[in-house]
Amino acid sequence: MEEAMELRPRSYQKIAQLVAKGVDIPNPLTLDLGDEVDLDHISGNGVKIYPGCRIYGKATVIAQGAKIGAEGPVTIDNCQVGPMVELKGGYCKGSVFLARANLGLGAHVREACLLEEEANGAHCVGLKQTILFPFVTLGSLINFCDCLMAGGKSRKDHSEVGSSYIHFNFTPDGNKTTPSLLGDVPRGVMLNQPPIFLGGQGGMVGPVRLGFGNVTAAGTILRNDVLADRKLIIPKTHSAAVVDFTPHRYPNLSRILKNNIIYLANLVALEYWYRQVRRQFFAAMEFGELFYQGVLDNLALARKERTSRLTAMADKVPGTHEAFHGQPAAEQRRGELHANLGEVCQLFQEASPDHAGSELGEQFLKAFEAHRGGDGDYLQVIQSMPAELSQAGSSWLQHIIDALCSKAGALLPSFRLF
Numbered sequence: 001m002e003e004a005m006e007l008r009p010r011s012y013q014k015i016a017q018l019v020a021k022g023v024d025i026p027n028p029l030t031l032d033l034g035d036e037v038d039l040d041h042i043s044g045n046g047v048k049i050y051p052g053c054r055i056y057g058k059a060t061v062i063a064q065g066a067k068i069g070a071e072g073p074v075t076i077d078n079c080q081v082g083p084m085v086e087l088k089g090g091y092c093k094g095s096v097f098l099a100r101a102n103l104g105l106g107a108h109v110r111e112a113c114l115l116e117e118e119a120n121g122a123h124c125v126g127l128k129q130t131i132l133f134p135f136v137t138l139g140s141l142i143n144f145c146d147c148l149m150a151g152g153k154s155r156k157d158h159s160e161v162g163s164s165y166i167h168f169n170f171t172p173d174g175n176k177t178t179p180s181l182l183g184d185v186p187r188g189v190m191l192n193q194p195p196i197f198l199g200g201q202g203g204m205v206g207p208v209r210l211g212f213g214n215v216t217a218a219g220t221i222l223r224n225d226v227l228a229d230r231k232l233i234i235p236k237t238h239s240a241a242v243v244d245f246t247p248h249r250y251p252n253l254s255r256i257l258k259n260n261i262i263y264l265a266n267l268v269a270l271e272y273w274y275r276q277v278r279r280q281f282f283a284a285m286e287f288g289e290l291f292y293q294g295v296l297d298n299l300a301l302a303r304k305e306r307t308s309r310l311t312a313m314a315d316k317v318p319g320t321h322e323a324f325h326g327q328p329a330a331e332q333r334r335g336e337l338h339a340n341l342g343e344v345c346q347l348f349q350e351a352s353p354d355h356a357g358s359e360l361g362e363q364f365l366k367a368f369e370a371h372r373g374g375d376g377d378y379l380q381v382i383q384s385m386p387a388e389l390s391q392a393g394s395s396w397l398q399h400i401i402d403a404l405c406s407k408a409g410a411l412l413p414s415f416r417l418f
Contacts, residue, residue, distance in 0.1 A: 014039060025049050043287075050073075054074075055368060063081060070086065070089075093110055108126045108129065133189070135191075136159045152180065159182070160196075168221075189393070191272050196213065198216050207255075214231050261405055264348040286350070311345065336412055365395045
């Protein structure tokens with residue numbers, strides 16, 4: 001008996017409680033369950049945890065019908081795993097997976113990711129600080145950190161990233177002011193935009209902005225914004241050369257600042273959407289308030305990441321002194337950046353969705369509530385909105401973005417951002 005007891009995992013009693021409440025654990029002796037995990041936040045309705053998995057974190061939530069580890073062991077650390085989600089193999093930390101999202105074997109998902117309904121990826125997908133709107137699909141062997149991707153209307157009409165795609169998010173100067181916005185929040189949340197397709201064995205050098213319905217040719221690297229919609233994009237390749245490299249020059253500093261500010265403003269607009277529209281749908285689901293809070297926490301982390309990366313880059317700009325010596329305009333811009341960037345960043349940290357009471361917002365939310373009626377599935381309610389209601393919602397969210405960008409631009413006038 002004593003030998004048998006020694007074979008039990010340290011979390012034996014907690015695992016036994018999960019089995020007793022209905023969680024399907026085919027081989028309980030292979031599960032490692034952290035002492036801090038709250039069993040009340042793991043559903044007993046249709047959840048299956050395959051052999052070899054590890055579940056940690058007091059913030060971890062696993063909702064009904066979730067399947068963990070079907071293709072290989074999974075580590076979950078402080079994640080909120082929604083209804084019918086399938087995490088088939090890999091490592092997931094500090095992220096939220098909403099209903100029916102799924103990832104294949106070898107997934108590596110780090111902090112502040114949000115996969116909305118039915119967003120999915122095949123095997124060996126790496127994510128961090130990534131937001132995928134409903135239905136967005138990632139192929140295999142992909143590194144897609146520091147992106148927000150929208151587009152598509154259903155599982156049969158979705159934005160897609162081809163296999164072996166890389167979002168290049170780290171510069172030779174050690175900067176990560178590289179978030180890419182593929183689609184946008186105001187139109188993307190309406191689930192009525194044409195899908196974006198990023199061709200396989202390609203890449204994107206962030207920060208990039210891309211319109212809806214665009215297609216990038218396979219095997220190409222996108223380095224520039226394409227804001228128009230429904231374009232086939234075949235980027236130019238660099239000519240062969242060996243030239244001098246001067247660190248910290250930032251010849252495209254205005255573009256970097258502009259794209260980062262727009263990305264931050266879109267994060268704020270997405271938080272408004274969750275607070276004013278999506279919260280009522282969470283209220284109707286199991287563990288809904290925990291998922292809602294998890295999303296808000298991750299959006300706050302995303303804003304913090306982006307502002308900290310901007311600040312870190314600005315600290316390096318003085319290294320351009322030699323390159324810009326004797327150029328008063330450049331010196332003025334650098335001084336303005338150092339003096340005002342903190343206030344710019346504060347705009348996004350202090351932006352409070354409680355102050356969303358613009359006339360556009362009030363009109364849309366009233367009409368939306370009438371359209372929603374009572375309880376209903378989020379995707380179905382959004383997809384069934386008439387075009388004029390969707391447009392009103394997009395106008396409201398775009399107004400939020402434009403107002404924040406205008407304030408940020410006013411603090412950095414010499415860069416002529418907006």
